[in-house]
Amino acid sequence: MPKTMPKNQLLVTDHVPIDLPIWREALLGVDYIRLKASRIYYGRGIPKGDGSPVVLVPGFLGIDLYLVELYGWLWRIGYQPYMSRIGQNAECPNLLVDHLSKTILRARRETGKRVQLIGHSLGGVIARGAAMQHPDVVAGVITLGSPVRGVRVHPWVLGSAERVRKRIHNRRHLFPAQTPHEPGCYTSKCACGFSCTWRESFPDTVRETAIFTKTDGIVDWKVCVNRDPKTNFEVSGTHCGLAWNPEVYRIIATQLAVPPLQKRKPRTARTRAA
Secondary structure, three states, rough: OOOOOOOOOOOEEEEEEEOOOHHHHHHHHHHHHHHHHOOOOHOOOOOOOOOOOOEEOOOOOOOOOHHHHHHHHHOOOEEEEOOOOOOOOOOOOOHHHHHHHHHHHHHHHHHHOOOOEEEHHHHHHHHHHHHOOOOEEEEEEEOOOOOOEEEEEEEEHHHHHHHHHHHHHHHHHOOOOOOOOOOOOOOOOOOOOOHHHOOOOOOOOEEEEEEEOOOOOOHHHHHHHOOOOHHHEEEOHHHHHHHHHHHHHHHHHHHHOOOOOEEEEEOOOOHHOO
């Protein structure tokens, strides 16, 4: 690995169990109550949307349904939200990215605008993978407690991930067009297209935002941040509760209101001479 990397390229460490205070996740109800009591939930004191499409991606083992509160809030403040339609997030990431890509392209087609992605936990990693495949369609990715720099999580999560990996392995015969199963399947070391995007530089036309909490009881917060500190935002609360955290909603509203990044024009000979 080179000694220096672009600031938007991540240094990935993989599958490291870490003893986190998972008991804190029992307080996720506090995040939900705070949200319902917040002015932000009712669209007060935050920028309003411009009708742009926003696709929501659930976390590990989750389905779209638990993001319905965020979905309704985005609709109320003026955005066009979409559920990911990836099914349960407990499948080969390549397949999940394919399903998500269909939703992204549909959102682009129906609205005519570049798409914003919001991914919770592993959903943020899936969202990044899809964004790297569609940099001209996706305007930005907001990750909520997503392990974008490697898998440093509570041992219970690693155990669940191993069970998912074995299930994927047992069904490989159903996908004859795919490459043979590798020991690194469902890790960042896999040679699949999704894992390769995990190790590559992020497109400079897609805005990155990482929201994290240092009281995360599931994922080590240090792997939930981007290399550029300006794109990282800390909140208080639980990992699971990031989907219902008023501080998170405020940051989302602010970041969605920022104009999309424009593709950099190539330097011409005249520009270089000047």
